[in-house]
Amino acid sequence: MTYKVTEEGNISTVHLDGEIDMDVTEKAKEIIMPLIEAKKEVHLNLKEVQYMDSSGISVLIESHQKAMELGTKVTLKEISKSVLKVIMMAKLEQILNLD
């Protein structure tokens, strides 16, 4: 997994690329959580994520819940077809912020 973070005002966009599994979830959290803790609105761009498993889904849930707790928001952007399928399999499409 590789990533790029861009900033625009109070919005931080994290562009994730590659496959997100148990092996990279800690790295993903290290990138995303400090932005949420800094009360940034976080956009996760998942266009280039070709594979995500239950560990990746856990990162999305944890990020969403942490953001709600701190009064900010995580929005999933340009979700790839394969990731959307896993989100829907987990019945999270009404829970997470999908755009």
Add this chain to the structure above:
Amino acid sequence: MEQSHIANVDEKRDFEVNSSNLKHVRSFCREVFEKLNINQELKDELVLAIAEAAQNIVKHAYNNEQTEDKMEIKISVSDGHLEIGFFDKGRPVEKDKIRHRKIDDIKPGGLGTFFIQQIMDAVVFKEGEKPWINHLILSKNLNN
């Protein structure tokens, strides 16, 4: 009996039990499923189910601890019936404790087993024959 249009395969591979090998597990599965006349969506689902089961071995049978042990994954298709065997030498699986979290209880974790059950027709835990401790069998009829 009508013959299945899906090729028969029988392949197995060993993987060191650690999270950095999960990508190799996926590559192996993709390689095998390329030989089958099934749609891409189903191939992706099967790769997910297998990777989740392999992840459970790393997480639960070995507590994500460093080991030199290997797990074996065997993929067989015969007359359109897919059977995937997982063999490991980790902690014995306590079958009664295996359950996914309630799907409407939104919290991180506990989804892997749910995905496996959603994708596969049957999930069976067996005691492994020596030298294995655990033997998990996932199966699915690919003719449907």
